[in-house]
Every structure is written in C-alpha cells, then in structure tokens.
Amino acid sequence: MEFLRPVSLGEALEMKAARPEAVPIAGGTDVMVELNFDHRRPAALLDLTRVAELAEWSRDDSVVTFGAALPYTRLINELGTDLPGLAIASRTVGSPQIRNRGTVGGNLGAASPAGDTHPVLLASDAVVEVASARGTRSIPASEFYLGVKRNALEPDELITSIRLPKATGPQQFAKVGTRNAMVIAVCSFAISLHPNESRAGAAIGSAAPTPRRVRQAEDFLTEVLDWESPQALPDSAKRRFGELVASAAEPIDDVRGSAAYRKHALAVLARRALGWAWDAYREGERSCA
Template sequence: MEFLRPATWAEALAMKAERPDARPIAGGTDVMVELNFDRTRPPALLDLTAIPELATWNTDIVPGWIRIGAGMTYTRIIEELGGMFPGLAIAARTVGSPQIRNRGTIGGNLGSASPAGDLLPVLLANRGAEVWVESVRKKAGPYPVYDFFTGPKRNLLAPDELIREVRMRVTHGPEQFAKIGTRNAMVIAVCSFALTLDPGEREVGTGIGSAGPTPLLAFDAGEYLAGELDWEGAGPLDDRVARRFGELVAAAANPIDDVRGTAEYRRHALSVMARRTLGWAWADYRKGAAECA
C-alpha cells in the first residue's frame, strides 16, 4: 500500500487526479478500523492532515454563512463553533471517546456517508448547508447536503474529487440533537434526530439519522411546525402541535430491522426525540424572547 502525504491543497488534488483509487484519510477513525479488520485494502492512502486550510474555519466568505474546513475535528467544533452551532456541538459530543473526537473530522463524516453519521442530521437541519468539493478538472463548487448522499456509505464524490469544506447558514436560533444507542456513550446510533429553529426566516430544519439508507429530511414535519409555532408571541408550546410534529418525523423515516433495533422501535423513538428536542428548543426560544423583551 502506497502512502501519499501532500503538503498543500493543490498537491492533494494533483495526487488524487493521478491516483483516483487513493483513499483519503484525515482522522482515520473509520479507515483504520476497516484496515485493521481487513475489510478494505486500498492501493494507496492520501493523508490530508498536513494541509493547513482544511483545519480552519472563517466567516468572511459570504455574509451570514460560515466556512468549516473538512479537517476540523469534533473537539474543535465543540470548543470553537458551539456558540454559533449548538446542535453541531451537541452531536459532536456524542461521537466516540475523547480520543476519537480529537481525531475524527467533519469531512470524514461526510466522506464515509454512513446513515448513522452523527453530524449529518445537523447539517441537514441547517437548511441550505453545502458540501464544497474540488478536483483538478473542476473548480470548487457546492453540493446541497440533502443531495450529497446517494445510498448507504455512498455519496456524489467523483473518484478524483476531494471534500474541501462545508458551508452553513448562521441562523441565530435554537438547535438540538438527540441520539439513541444501546448504551450512553461510544456507540453507533440506533437512530438520531436534529432540529433547528430559524427565527429570522421563521423556518424549521430537521434531520434524521440511522433510519434510512441515507440521512433524511423530515420536510413535511418542518413545514408543518413552522406554520404552527407562535414565533411572534413566543407562547407555550401546544402539546397537540408537538405530537403531530413527532408523528410527521416518524413518517419521514425509512428504517429497517437490524441488530441494533427494529423499524417499529426506530419510528417510535424518532417521534419521542422529535417532541423532546422541540420542547428543549422552544424553551430556549422563549427564554431568549423574554430576555430581549
């Protein structure tokens, strides 16, 4: 197995163009497990850890948006971006152990394209988040995150393309994430759910994990809730609205029975998580409205 270690992004793109069969590696939290269990044996590994700009973030690309380099680790997302994207930080905290969070990256989560990827429902819930990819033959450009996943562990990346960054809208609204597993920590999600309330646009973003062949939007649930919430008065949450929201989230899932849980359980759990995350997020919204008043 050949080991390639570019020092710049241009070098990385050139190496990927020459060796489209090279497997990108950053944190290695997925790739090294597959190698250790002999599940995969790529002809080459393309180590992206020496490229500085992949491990940076900034807000000066487009007003109201933030750019997050593909090499940003879960730990740095928690520490540096939790104020702007609390849902992303909550999800990152559920990933593995501290050692895994210190190594794993947002780009790796996207590249692996697992339906159970913990950050992916949060990116879906951001409503408009983009995955920016690039190659030697094609200038950097975006894929909407809701189009990026094509099947279990499959995405739209061409063999010569690499993920450069993620771009997300800053909504200044409450965000939540919930995950159910067979234990409390260091576990693959049986199912997960992310919620974003955007007061400026009066929109609701949703994301479902580990309950379909890809991470899923619960579009109808978000549209329903956006029309029912008391954005102006910030009154108490109607229990009828919360229950209907949970039902619509469960209906958006496409789960299967497997060793971690049944399809029926996943739908039930998503309904419960949707109601709970909505309750937490709406409480945050009402608190913010009261402080502003």
C-alpha cells in the same frame, strides 16, 4: 499499498487526479477500523494530515466555513457558539480520543446513514464544498447523500470545507443508543430554528438508507409556530410533529434495534427536541422583551 502524503491542497488534488482510487485519510477513525478488520484494502491512501488549509475555519456576519479536517474537539471549543447543533452532535461522537482525531469531513466521506453530524448539517442548510484538479463546486447537504455509504463525490474530488449559516435560533440534536458515548446511533434527530425566516429545519439519521430532511414535519411547524408572540406548544402539536418525523423514516431491523423501535424512538426524540428548542426560543424572546 501506496501511502501518499501531500503538503498542500493543490498537491493533494493533483495526487487524487492521478490516483482516483486513493482513499483520503485524515482522522482515520473510520478508514483504520476498516483496514484493521480487513474490510477494505485500497491500492493507495491519501494522507491529508499535513494539508494545513483543511483544518482552518473562518466566519463572517452570517456564515461559518470550516475545513473538512477540522477535528471535532476544535469545532466544539472554537465554533460551538456559532454552530450549537453541530457542537451538540460532535460531543456524542466516540471518546475524547476519537473527537481529537475525527472530522466532519470524514463523517461526510463515509456517508453512513448513522453518522452523527448528518442530521444537523441537513437541518442547518449546510453546503459541502468539494474540489478537484478540474475546479470546485458546492453541493447542498440535501443532495450529498445518494445511498448507504454513497455520496455525490466524483472519483477525483476531495471534500475541502463545510459552509453553514450561523445559528439564529436554538438548535438541538438527540440520538438513541445503548449508552451515551462510543456508540453507533440506533436513530437520531436534529432540529434548527430559523426565526429570521419564520421556519425550522428538521432531519433524521440512522432510520433510512440515507440521512434525510423531514419536509412534511417542517411544513407543519410553519403552520403552528407563532414566531412573533411565542406561546407554549400544546402536547398535541408536539405529538403530531413526532408522528410526521417518524412517518418519514424507512428503518430496518438490525442488531441495534428493530424498525418499529426506531420509528417509536424518533417520534419521542422529535417531540422532546422540539420542546427544548421552542422553550429556549420563548425564553430568549422574553429576555429580549
């Protein structure tokens, strides 16, 4: 196995163009597990840990852009205020040691339906920036996931950064697992309120071949949420929202849970997360008034 160690993004893209089969590695929290269990034996590894620009971030008045190799710990500590939903999801990833190494870019590259950050990226309208020696392009998160562990990257492309709007309203993420940490989600859910656009984003994970937006549930919230004079949501609205979220799932039975349980759990997660987010928005509106 060849080990490639670029020191700049340009060099990394040249190496990837010359060796498209080379597997990128930064935190290594997925790739090293596959190697250790001999589930994967690539011809080459492309080590990105010395490419400094992949671990940088920037912000302007409305958008945060962070490198694909920015560790979860830094994202939580440095960007948690601007991207609260992503910070909540990042806190559920593995152990402190894993969060010190793991990255959102790695989560995207693996494209596992159970990846913790995917629902937040979808609900928050994230854009994935990718590059190759041929140039760069932007892929909306909603178009990035193609199937189980399949993404929209071309063989010679690398994920360079992720771009998200700054949160303008409350965001929530919740997942079900056998314990609170170091666990693969049985199912997960994220919601992002966008009061400046009078809408909400919602997405599910670990309950379909890919993470996915739940458009019908989002449309329902457009009808029932009063952004100007926010009132407490009736239980019937929360239940209906949970039903719509669950109906968007296509789960399977596996060792972590049955399809029926996943649908039930998603409905519960969705109505609870909606309640938390909407109550936070109402509280904020009262404080402003």
